[in-house]
Amino acid sequence: GQNIDQPTEMTATEGAIVQINCTYQTSGFNGLFWYQQHAGEAPTFLSYNVLDGLEEKGRFSSFLSRSKGYSYLLLKELQMKDSASYLCAVTFGDYKLSFGAGTTVTVRA
Amino acid sequence: IAGITQAPTSQILAAGRRMTLRCTQDMRHNAMYWYRQDLGLGLRLIHYSNTAGTTGKGEVPDGYSVSRANTDDFPLTLASAVPSQTSVYFCASSLGPEANEQFFGPGTRLTVL
Numbered sequence: 001g002q003n004i005d006q007p008t009e010m011t012a013t014e015g016a017i018v019q020i021n022c023t024y025q026t027s028g029f030n031g032l033f034w035y036q037q038h039a040g041e042a043p044t045f046l047s048y049n050v051l052d053g054l055e056e057k058g059r060f061s062s063f064l065s066r067s068k069g070y071s072y073l074l075l076k077e078l079q080m081k082d083s084a085s086y087l088c089a090v091t092f093g094d095y096k097l098s099f100g101a102g103t104t105v106t107v108r109a
Numbered sequence: 110i111a112g113i114t115q116a117p118t119s120q121i122l123a124a125g126r127r128m129t130l131r132c133t134q135d136m137r138h139n140a141m142y143w144y145r146q147d148l149g150l151g152l153r154l155i156h157y158s159n160t161a162g163t164t165g166k167g168e169v170p171d172g173y174s175v176s177r178a179n180t181d182d183f184p185l186t187l188a189s190a191v192p193s194q195t196s197v198y199f200c201a202s203s204l205g206p207e208a209n210e211q212f213f214g215p216g217t218r219l220t221v222l
Contacts, residue, residue, distance in 0.1 A: 031209070033209075033210075041215070041216075042199060042215050043152070043199070044213070045210045045211070045212075048209045048210065087151065087152065089152075095206055095207045096154055096157065096167065097142075097152075097154065097211065098168075099151040099152040099153070100151055101149055101151040102151055
């Protein structure tokens, strides 16, 4: 693996904000992806970061710091349907995706 | 067909048997991939194909083989299944090997007894 680390589980309340952190080794880094995966379903693409900074897409935002080997996915105005696993994935020199183990987010009413 | 499909949806297989998981996409994507997903380990790349006629090994290729005779199909074969190959298998495709987004199929749940 490529030492891609993210928390195993997070719980938050409907309407709240949750931030999922992801760290990775910086050597050979190309870009970072976030995928969403509902239980029993396929992963679906959320975001792609290649440059430093914040990318906003509706209620979801993704941040990247290349020098620190760090990214986060921010989920705002949480809804029950946001309960899912969120996968951090990184491409290195060969452009193949290396995935973290995923963070399971549970949204409570 | 819309997007990427996999067959079968699920399968229970006796150890030692041969099994081929099928994957077909209709998006004319050049690159295709096979992953396995295991609890606590995340998705791991088994094999990939950057374009029709070429294949390459991923992180966990042992016990698996692939072929890419045309753009649309990318079957994964387990020559002699073992219990450690029990997993959920996802096929994915992208426009090219350096594309920003991969599209995943619905997955095949395989149990080897």
